[in-house]
Amino acid sequence: MNIDYSFIVSALPKIAAFLPVTLKLTVVAFAVAFAAGLLMALAINRRIKVLSPLCRIYMSLIRGTPMLLQIYVIYNLAPYAAAAFIEKAGLDINVYDIDPVWYAYIALSLTASVSVAEAVRAGMQSVHQGQREAGLSMGMSESAVFIHILFPQVICAAMPVIGNIVVDLIKATSLAFMMSVTEITGEAKILGGDVLRYFEAYLCVFVIYIVVIAVVEKMMHLLENRMSVYRRGVHSST
Amino acid sequence: MKWNKVISTVLIVSSLTGILAGCGTDAQQSASSQADDGAAVIQVVAPPNNYPLAYTDDEGNRTGYEIEVMRKVDELLPEYTFVFNEAEQDAAFTGLSTGKYQIAITNSFYTEERAENYNIPENPMGASPCGLVVTKDRADVTTLDQASELKMSPAPVMPGDGLAYQLEQYIAEHPDAGFELTYSSDPNVFVDCLSLVAEGRYDFAFFPGNYYDALVVAEDGDLHMLNDTLSYKRTIPVDTYPIIAKGEDDLTEKVSGALKTLKDDGTLEELSVEFYGFNVFEVLE
Amino acid sequence: MRTVEVEKVKYFFIESLPYLRVTLLYVTVSLVIGFMIGAGIVCLRKSRIKILAAIASLYVTVLRCTPSIVLLFLVYYGLPAMLGGRVGDALNRMSPVFFVCITFSLFIGASSSEVIRSAYESLRAGQREAGLSVGMTELQTFWFILLPQMVKRAIPNIGNMIIFLMKEGALAYTIGLRDVLGQAYYLSARSINVYAVDMYLALTLIYWPVSLAIEKLFHILEKKMDPAKARRSLRKLSGGVA
Known part of the structure; x- marks a missing residue:
């Protein structure tokens, strides 16, 4: 296997320059997924009518379909349907002017939201009723109980799984390139395609991932330690 | 994960690739093994679906313009036996540098950087015919120069693809070009670019003429409904070559010679008509 | 934009469905071998020999950071080149499905080791x-005593892994393996991807029911493996011993 090291050396900084895009995709998609996942977990946990079965169907559909398919629906079909709807409603909005990165945020947050919902649900089960x-x-309101007592413990219990979700999300951001958002894998494919040296380009991506994931895991670890104050409550029942 | 772990991970990866690199020369020789009749076996790789260049027909047979050209080349070279493999473009070129394959046929153009990394025969195997797609109200835009002047945005292209290459080449030659390329790894982009232009998400697309005729212009075309919205202008096609592993100089020379023979006796033109529906070489001249 | 044609969806569905056995083949093989690797890693991580434990934990870390395409290329192209000679030659002639199984087994090895470890640690x-x-x-x-409890704890994760692997066909397709997704892509390319919507709809009709069935199956399994059963088998055994 002849590996072109000079190509790796020259391509690595160029590919790393797209790291902000990858991070932005990860952060925004995670924020959306976290909010959505939390709400879904709540809806299912409280057995809210209509909403709870809807969430279950959504979760099983997203889990059961390949991400490529979800991307196609969001990037190609949804805007088309939206345009038709806006035209009928007589509004003057051009959906096609939307930056593709927004489609990427949505598409990436779908799978992550389901994983978050599952993690939070498992966390809820570990907190004593x-x-x-x-x-x-003691006279606290339902929401106060949730925010001050239950929520911190649930998140604390779900923390290790959430760390995994973030790592998976970082790796999944490469799919944004299917929606014409160029992030590190996309740039690697472009540079590799120029000279037909794909493997070397992918190795650059690998090296960048190692560093990014190391930093993220370190941060997660610190966060977990800080939150361990709440852990006492979780295990008090056992 | 601790920092020493990160460093050791990077070290392991780099030493692994080092080992792989060390074995390169060795593997390349061993890969070209012998067939029963004594002819050297040459592994040829093409993408699984690169219709009409390489694809599987309804009977499950591999065919396509580039596949058939290579079969004819094989017939002309008794000292070699070609075996056909399937892999996507990125995989194909990784295999070409490890010695798993000796020839990749991916509708590739000639560039100097590619010629440094691989052997490219002197004579081309075909040509990729394409043109400019715009909406009807911009039908007067027929060249890339005009599109550049009007600062029109091109629909996404696939990296490493022939269509992308022509636009990249244009931008390289015109540093002040009025547009930038957007890329996408979605294989559907190839045909979706028509819808993207029709919807107004992008201003123009680069598209092969024969497909445009079959899909949009033809009455029974699958995208005939776009015919009222879109307009097409054919531009000059560019030569395409098979890409051969570095070091296979003898093979490169012989393939190049065989391609010349096939061009001269009209076989390539015949195959072009069969798979493209017209003679690409005529357009080229 | 075109509308969905039922005929086309049916065509993609019928033509792709038989390839589900390719999907199930690599999923089963990768899962079985992957769990063996995972069990081995847990043993190494628990071992007293520090270097072995360090290697095992490094393996898990590296695999976590590796994009699947890099590992696939390393296995499919790197392995035969590295071994070289006759072995490399023989490997080069193996079917892609063999390499896909190795790649996924390595990934499952890493992720299953975490599952096995946490299941083991949860036992008193x-x-x-x-x-x-x-x-x-x-x-x-x-x-x-220990294994049945570990399996029960690991069951939801195994279900998730199967569903994850099933959807990874797109990766296998890169080196020319035709599973359900690969076959659908193949057929779609013949019509230059004009019928992408119909193809994706057909894929949903295949993937969703299968993953629903797997979820259901594992849910039932989880319920069946209740502690009472373990107690019964234990009683039978202790009776035998006495």
Whole structure:
């Protein structure tokens, strides 16, 4: 296998220059997924009518279909349908002017939102129900109990899984290139395609991933340590 | 994950690739093994679906313009036996540098950087015919110069693709070009670019003429509904070559000679008519 | 933009469905081998030899950071080139499905080791001692007491892994393997991807029911593996011992 090291050396900084795009995709998609996942977990946990079964269907559909398909629906079909709808409604908005990065945010957050919902649900099950009742009996409101007592413990319990979700999300951002958003893998494909040296270009991506994921895991670890104050409550029942 | 772990990971990866690199010369020789009749076996790789250049027909046979050209080349070279493999473009070229394959046929153009990395025969195997797609109200835009002047945006192209190459070449030659390229790894982009232009998401697309005729102009074309919205102007096609592994000089020379024979006796033109529906070489001249 | 044609969806569905066995083949093989690798890694990580433990944990870290396409290329192209000679030659003639299985096994090896480890750590240490104290051998304790509990804890994760692997066909397609997704892509390319919507719809009709069935199956399995059953088998065994 003849590896072109000079190509790696010259391509690495060019590819790394697209790191901000990858990070932006990760952060925004995660924020959306986290909010959506949390709401879904709540809806299912509280057995809210209509909403709860809807969330279940959504989760199973997203889990059951390849991401390529979801991207196609969001990037190609949804804008077309939206344009037809806007035309009928007589509005003067051009959906096609939307920056493709918005489609990427949505597409990437779909799978992540389902994973977050599952992680949070598992976290909720680990928190003792008696705590909610204890809070209510002390005169706290339902939302206050949730925000001050249950939520921190749930997140703390879900933290390791959430770390995994973020790592998976970083790797999944390469799919944004299918929606013409050039991030590190995209740039690697462009540079590799110029001289037909794809493998070397992918190795650059690999090296960048190692560093980024190392930093993210370190941050997650710190966060987990800081949150461990809440851990006592989680295990008090065992 | 601790920092020493990160460093050791990087070290392991680099030493692994080092080992792979060290074995390169060795593998390349061993890969060209012998067939039963004593002819050297040459592994040829093409993308699984690069219609009509390389694809599988309804009976499950591999065919296509580039595949058939290579079969004719094989017939002319008794000292070699070609075996056909399938892999996407990025995989194909990785295999070409590890010695798994000796020839890649991916509708590739000639560039100096590519010629430094691989052997490219002197004589081309075909030509990629394409042209400019715009909306009807911009039908007067027929050249890239005009598109550049009007600062029109091109629909996304696939990196490493022939269509992309022509636009990249234009931008390289015109540093003040009025447009920038957007890329996408979605294989559907090839045909979706027509819809993208029709919808107004992008201003123009680069597209092969024969497909445009079959899809949009023809009454029964699958995208005939776009015919009222779009307009097409054919531009000059560019030569395409098979890409051969570095070091296979003998093979490169012989393939090049065979391609010349096939061009001269009209075989390439015949195949072009069969797979493209017209003679690309005529357009080229 | 075209509208969906039922005929086309049916065509993609019928023509791609048989290739589900290719998908199931690589999923099953990768899962079985992957879990063996995973179990091996857990043993190494628990071992007292520090270097082995470090290598095992490094393996998990590296695999976590590796984009799947890099590993696939390393296995498919790098491995035969590295071994070279006759072995490399023989490997080069193997079918792509062989290399896809190796690649996915390596990935599952890393992720399953985490699953096995957390399942193992969740068991209370007293259980092993209790088993040994009633006269069971080390192997019997593991087989009848520890393993069933570990499997029960790991079951939801196994279901998730199967669904993840099933959807990874797009990667395998890069080196020319035709599974359900690959076959659908193949057919779609013949019509220059004009019928992408119909193709994707057909794929949904294949993937969704299968993953629903897998989810359901694993849900039932999880319920079936209740502790009462373990107790019964234990009673039978202790009766035999006595």
